Amino acid sequence: xxxxxxxxxxxxxxxxxxxxxxxxxxxxxxxxxxxxxxxxxxxxxxxxxxxxxxxxxxxxxxxxxxxxxxxxxxxxxxxxxxxxxxxxxxxxxxxxxxxxxxxxxxxxxxxxxxxxxxxxxxxxxxxxxxxxxxxxxx
Numbered sequence: 088x089x090x091x092x093x094x095x096x097x098x099x100x101x102x103x104x105x106x107x108x109x110x111x112x113x114x115x116x117x118x119x120x121x122x123x124x125x126x127x128x129x130x131x132x133x134x135x136x137x138x139x140x141x142x143x144x145x146x147x148x149x150x151x152x153x154x155x156x157x158x159x160x161x162x163x164x165x166x167x168x169x170x171x172x173x174x175x176x177x178x179x180x181x182x183x184x185x186x187x188x189x190x191x192x193x194x195x196x197x198x199x200x201x202x203x204x205x206x207x208x209x210x211x212x213x214x215x216x217x218x219x220x221x222x223x224x225x
Contacts, residue, residue: 088220091211094125100218101129109222110204111156112181114192117208122216124162126208127188131158134186142190147175158186163194172198199223 088107092100104113104126113130115123124142131140135154143149143162151158159180166172172195180187181200192199207219 090218091215092218093215097126097129098133101126101133104130104206104220105133108204108220110200110202111185112187112200112203113189114199114203114205114223115188115190115208116192116205118210121208121210123190123208126206126218127160127190130188131160134158147171148180153186156185158188161187161189163189163191166194169195169198 088103090100090103115127117123128140131151131153134156136151136158138151140151140160141149143160144164147161147163147166149160151160161177161180163172177195177198181198189195189199189203192203201223203223205219205221205223207221209217211217
């Protein structure tokens with residue numbers, strides 16, 4: 088799935104991701120500032136999260152209560168190596184039945200579950216975003 092969007096279309100983009108993903112483990116790839124956290128906030132909101140949603144840059148993981156499930160939001164930008172992810176029990180989060188959103192998944196490449204969906208976001212010349220969703224096996 089490939090979508091070009093602007094900020095006013097973010098709500099419909101988030102809904103398309105929720106409705107069309109084959110996994111609850113979503114990997115968000117993109118440059119700093121491209122809108123990964125903004126998209127995750129909207130997805131969380133549509134999944135029923137009413138608490139404030141923020142990037143877990145320093146805490147590594149935030150937990151939110153959605154309408155039907157827990158949601159875990161990881162940001163691995165600041166980890167030194169994959170051992171840090173092991174230390175916080177990442178595998179327990181990644182192989183459960185809850186939603187798991189991961190920013191900077193390339194920092195833990197060897198720990199990514201095979202059933203994950205890859206979401207790549209790039210900034211286009213006209214300041215819109217181009218989002219591509221694929222299975223990590225593709």
